[in-house]
Amino acid sequence: METIRLYIEKARRKVQGGPQLLIDQRHYRFCSSCIEQFTAKKILNAPCGHQYCPSCLRQMASVSLDSVEMFPVKCCRKEIPVPVVVSAMNYRNKKRYVSQSEEQAVPPTERIYCPRASCGKWIHPDNKGSRPGTKFCSNCRAKVCCACRGFAHGPWPCAEDESLIAVLRMAKARKWQRCNRCHFMVEKLDGCNHIACRCGHHFCYICGGRQNRCRCPTEDTEEPAPDGDLDARTLVTAMQQTNLDGAH
Secondary structure (H helix, E strand, O other): OHHHHHHHHHHHHHHHHOHHHHOOOOOEEEOOOOOOEEEOOOOEEOOOOOEEOHHHHHHHHHHHHOOOOOOOOEEOOEEOOHHHHHOOOOHHHHHHHHHHHHHHHOOHHHOEEOOOOOOOOEEOOOOEOOOOOEEEOOOOOOEEEOOOOOEOOOOOOHHHOHHHHHHHHHHHHHOOEEOOOOOOEEOOOOOOOEEEOOOOOEEEOOOOOEOOOOOOOOOOOOOOOOOOOOOHHHHHHHHHHHHHHHHO
């Protein structure tokens, strides 16, 4: 409330400071963020009725690109349309924002990411591979299996893909955790056990369950829960079944 009062006082002083600040209210507007005055043509309108100058909206968009929690740009909990946001951005960030908006439009369980560790980019649904059930990464050109989300393995079943089995063995040995929504592999280096995945899903690093629905400690005080005697092939088969169940 104190911040709002300061903004109101700042705007009031500007208005009282001189008539030149308000030459014509039909052609001038105040930015809801910086409270500076701009011509109506430069002001960008949010769905809630608030108005922003290009500089402030550009800063909001830049912050949202670096945080899953802040994306997309909102005002009063209402999303500001993509065309409005990108109109204030430079070419590079404009492409990033549009791509991230398209990614968010796809249900998390249907998103596919490049399995290559040095890439990890989201794969657009239109990037269909040469074989049925595969896609390709437009960033590194890797071919991906849509069923197991690993590298494409030709005519062989996912459970017999030796490269995927090797990765799962390594993940088990190093106690990595896997997002149960987008299947991305996560290695926690430090911090608490609350993981915010790139797909927006929150889960526990110890048990893999949805955050706040388990009794695992928040801090890293215990070892990850044992997964019994399941071998790598059984894990792959179970993972495939999860994908099939999520599709119904």
